[in-house]
Amino acid sequence: SLSYPVAPHCPTQGCVTFSNITLRNVLIDDPMLSPGVILGNASNPMRGVVLDNVRVRFSQTEKWRGSFPWGRKFLCEHGHVDSRGGTEPAPACGSELLVE
Numbered sequence: 194s195l196s197y198p199v200a201p202h203c204p205t206q207g208c209v210t211f212s213n214i215t216l217r218n219v220l221i222d223d224p225m226l227s228p229g230v231i232l233g234n235a236s237n238p239m240r241g242v243v244l245d246n247v248r249v250r251f252s253q254t255e256k257w258r259g260s261f262p263w264g265r266k267f268l269c270e271h272g273h274v275d276s277r278g279g280t281e282p283a284p285a286c287g288s289e290l291l292v293e
Contacts, residue, residue, distance in 0.1 A: 198226070198230070198263075198268075203230075205232055205234040211242075212240045212242075213240075214243070215242075216244050216247050217243075217278075218245070218247075219248070220250060223250060225258060226261055227259060227261065227265065229267045229268075229284075230267065230268045230269075231267060231270070231272040231284055234271055238271040239272035239274075240273050241273070242273065243275045244274060244276050244283070244284070247280045248279065248281050249265070251265055266284070267284040267285075269284040270286065271286075273286070
């Protein structure tokens with residue numbers, strides 16, 4: 194949904210596979226909202242997502258920036274993410290998917 198996260202729900206599709214996605218050398222500079230969402234489907238989770246040198250630079254003077262809705266971190270559900278190369282903040286997700 195384009196209104197997510199203001200709208201409370203963002204349905205994901207189990208029939209669509211998201212895999213082998215790499216974001217490299219990305220700078221998110223002083224975001225208004227939390228830096229991002231990795232939102233897979235419970236029955237078909239995202240796999241092979243790599244964040245390589247993906248950095249978020251937050252304002253040091255306007256502490257409220259980047260704090261809504263999940264704080265200054267990524268929301269990650271039903272996805273296996275490999276964070277590399279100084280990615281900060283590293284998404285906390287995927288540990289339940291490491292065993293195949």
